[in-house]
Amino acid sequence: MSGLTHLDDTGAARMVDVGGKDATRREATATGRISLSAEALDLVAHASARKGDVLAVARVAGIMAAKRTAELIPLCHPLPLTRVSVDLRPDASGITVEAVAATEGKTGVEMEALTACTTALLTVYDMVKAVDRAMVIDGVRLLAKSGGRSGDWRTD
Numbered sequence: 001m002s003g004l005t006h007l008d009d010t011g012a013a014r015m016v017d018v019g020g021k022d023a024t025r026r027e028a029t030a031t032g033r034i035s036l037s038a039e040a041l042d043l044v045a046h047a048s049a050r051k052g053d054v055l056a057v058a059r060v061a062g063i064m065a066a067k068r069t070a071e072l073i074p075l076c077h078p079l080p081l082t083r084v085s086v087d088l089r090p091d092a093s094g095i096t097v098e099a100v101a102a103t104e105g106k107t108g109v110e111m112e113a114l115t116a117c118t119t120a121l122l123t124v125y126d127m128v129k130a131v132d133r134a135m136v137i138d139g140v141r142l143l144a145k146s147g148g149r150s151g152d153w154r155t156d
Helices: 038-045 054-067 110-128
Strands: 024-035 081-090 094-105 136-146
Touching: 024 110, 038 054, 038 081, 038 094, 038 110, 054 081, 054 094, 054 110, 081 110, 094 110, 110 136
Parallel strands: none
Antiparallel strands: 024 094, 024 136, 081 094
8 A cells, every 4th residue: 555564555553574684783873962951961970860870770761661652652562671771871961861772583673772861851851840841852763773684874
């Protein structure tokens, strides 16, 4: 119908059959950013938010989310992740998150990297929203993927 792998010939949603594919090493990297007020950034920098250490909690939340991606995104395959890392880098106006997910499997880990990144950003929002409700999350995107039949891809 459209060339989209999650639609059948009639346009109905379907889970892609990856049974005939070879398992290969696959990795994906995603990024995103949250802009915060100076007051909120100060709480993050000094680990003094009322809810705790924002960066540590957001990192763990991102890792946990990557492991549960198939429960959140209806047509994703559950994957045996071999690695998930979530890096949070504060600067003068916000925090940039970079998440990496890896597996030895039959399908890619792009959704796991994106889910880790987005959940880490949402966790930052949740933990400092009492101080700054005007935070902006943006720029969530895939930076790179490797492995599988389609090979390597990197954004410009």
